[in-house]
Amino acid sequence: MTDPVIIEDIRPFLAFVVPLVGVLGIVWAGEKRKNLREIFTFVAAIAQASIVLSMVPAVLGGVNFEYNIWQVFTNVPLLLRVDGPGLLFACVASVLWIATTVYAIGYMRGLHEHAQTRFYSFFAISLSATMGVAFSGNLLTIYFFYEMLSVSTFPLVTHMQDKEARTGGRTYLGYLLFTSLCLLLPALSWCYVWLDGGQITMDFLGDVGKVGSFGQTTQMILLLLFTFGFAKAGLMPLHSWLPGAMVAPTPVSALLHAVAVVKVGVFCLYRVYADIFGIDVLKSLNGEDWMIGIACATILISSLIALSQDNLKRRLAFSTIGQLGYVALGVTLATQNGMGGSVLHIAMHACGKITLFFCAGAIFVASGKKYVSQLRGLGRKMPITMGAFLIGSLSVIGLPPLGGFVSKWYLVLGALDRDVFWVVVVLLISSLLNVFYLLPVAVTAFFRTEETEEDPGIKEAPWPCVVPLALTALGCFALFFFSDPLLRLAGLVP
């Protein structure tokens, strides 16, 4: 690979700031001018997406944009840098934010939710933090935005303000702040203090592999601290916050807990494995195989748990944990294909899983049903929703011609490159398990009509709910047929 050309540009910073400016508008419009408030959210989302997309051609041409926000320590800046994987993640998050905004309008109004101004404000702040993580240029920057995301999603998770929300919120923050303050912070200062006599910025571009100068044990401890410190990645045994966070309204579960927050976690893992340790150092690290084992265990165990969940959103949450395990697996494989496959899987899984969450929410808005066993015969009444659910399921399972297939393909290639055949077997078993826990949902809805009592009132959810989920379902196809730019951003093809 050739070194990228670095160009100073304010666009990454703009993508970060635009939602924050949007928050001012949202708060100003407030509860009294609902439509104006939603327009502000919408404008912010579109502006962010266009800024992000406008950087794609240049980055594909081998350019990296950089913006130095502020000098934190004497030699460590708060640096934004746009490279391929970061831009890919940013594209996914910002484009899906537009879809989620439309969906949220339908969902929140359909259920007459309270405190919608607060909801949209913190939503925008979270997206701003997500951009920050995606464009972070060094380890300290990524830590800053990671913490910002943890705190700014707390009001969203506790949106219902009841007992359940308290429990969910406590688990959520307990896990995330405990890990980031007690595991990540020491690991971070360790790197900054001891590497090269403290002369280092932990830059993702320039300082790859410098941790290799530590001894094997230290490297392994650092790797463990980082891997579990980024608990948003949901690796077992630090995954329980995610099902807990499902008390949030569905748009939050959809965008944040299938796309932004959890993907921030695995993206941070990608940065640590690919751009702090680097493939060469990882390969020379003796205990690194254990990390593959942890990722595989996460994949299998979470899939088995998902089988036993009747609550649809919880089932999807455990499915998400399993899919995050795939991304983690890809980075722990420490091969070019594995790393690229991980980044790709962030995008592919995001599109599929957000469709599934949208559907779960639409079902809840239209019929008030939350459990898989209640869905019998719903396919006839909500054909678009359930059809989209089927497509989303197939994409997550990884069947062609859907996006999920592409990333799984590269993950398998990565496993073969590393000569770990058993990982391929794990991937196959897990795909089978995916089939077992996802397909019955759609099957129940479409084919098991005989024994239901008819609820005559049920029909499709309001159009702002249905249109986004149909679009993201189509997106799963598009990601398969037009995957070339994605592959190039992920660094899989030149």
Add this chain to the structure above:
Amino acid sequence: MMENSIAWILLFPLFGAVLSSLLGMANRKVCWPIGVLSALGAFVAGIMTLIRVIDSPDHMVVYLFGGWTLDSFPRGVGIEFRADLLAILITLIVLGVGLCVAIYSKLPVKEETPGKEHFFYPLFLLQITGLAGICLTGDAFNLYVLIEVAALTGYGLIAMGSKRAAAATFNYVILGTIGASLYLLGVGYLYIKTGTLNMVGINEFIGATEGLKESSTMQVAFVLICLGILIKMAFFPLHAWLPNAYCHAPTATSCLLAPLVTKVMIYVMIRMVLTVFGVDFSFESTLWSSVLPWLVVIAIVSAAVMALAQREIKRMLTYLIVAEVGYMVGGVWIYNYYGMVGSIFHIISDACMTLCLFLGAGLILRKCKTTRFDGLRGLFSKMPLTMTGFFVGGFSIIGLPPTCGFFSKWYLITGAMVAECWEYMVALLFSTMVMVVLFFRLIERIHLAVNESGENLGKGHGDLGLTKEQTRFSEGPLTMLVPLLSAAAVVLAIGIYNQEFVNLIEIFLDPFDLPGEPLIK
């Protein structure tokens, strides 16, 4: 005015005190403006001094009161005021907090202690004089006098509070006097051995005299001085006076004392260790640096756990102060460059964030008539600005970026790592987690419609079970809100511009040969 700026720092509040006492007898209304103007004058003089210190070639401005000279060896008797970078930074924090609280105090003083303005403001201004003097003086005995000035006015200010304040003050008087006496005794020993009271003089004498470092008299002096200071700074388990005193004090008093008194005493400890006894003696010739980190661990953990047991904001905050004292003492005694940087930076940032929290607590108390956790529900919609200010302080205590608390914690953890003082690092992380619990529990109690035992209140959908009147937007008055929000802004600004502060601290620490220096440069 420029060349006498150090004197002006003290003269403004001193004469303000006299003036407000005399004029206040005739008309209570003039007290507040006099208080604010004197605090402002002192603050401006402080900034001038800072500029002079930074501009001067050796980063030091010396002022000799009454034209004393200090030419002889050992240095003679004379009152010298030395403003080096550390001294002036801490002085500025004292004066800034003083100014903020002076503005803030208008309504609380009128409402809580009606008709006593002409007692309150003289004591208030003398307190500022005392604290600023402690930071600036270059004379060990003069330091004792100023500690007593600050302490005596402090007793008076606290005793003006609620009924239980009298008992709390009595407790404070006893312990405070013991502390000050121990310090004085220590200074006496020093004087016997060195024949001077001037801080630099003592240090020069210790350096120049053979065998003095091994002398047991010096050891005793050191122990007595440190013990006295530890009592004064409420280091666990010598903290018993603090929680009650600050809890039952009037709002304005606790806002002034809580951020400053303990921090200034930590400054005194650093001054004693670095300037008076010298690094070699303090760390190498005594056992303190091997014992104290463990005591610090006990202090931090116990104070944090005790804070966890409180159900009232002000009480909880007082225990937080005790825990933070543990942080800073630990930073000094792990004997490491970064620990010291972190400790000094933490004095600055902790003063600002504690100020934030106490100002916020005062506003909550005024509006809700209680600071108990039960009475806080719905405050986010009632007083959004106050809560923002309060929680900026709270997040800074937790140590979330980009508040200044993150950076001080960063340097302290770095120091602990370089010194390989793992027990201190674990204690820091533990207390960080406790702070997370404390403040997010508070957020829960305000934000959620759930009572403490976990039962739902209200009708669901964000209904808090309160009347419309109770949740209607109603912010505090501007004289109270503006100081709070500026304090919150300062907390963020110190975080964002932490480099500037750390550079100054590094210049100050340069001549002292602390281990672990050249890492991040």
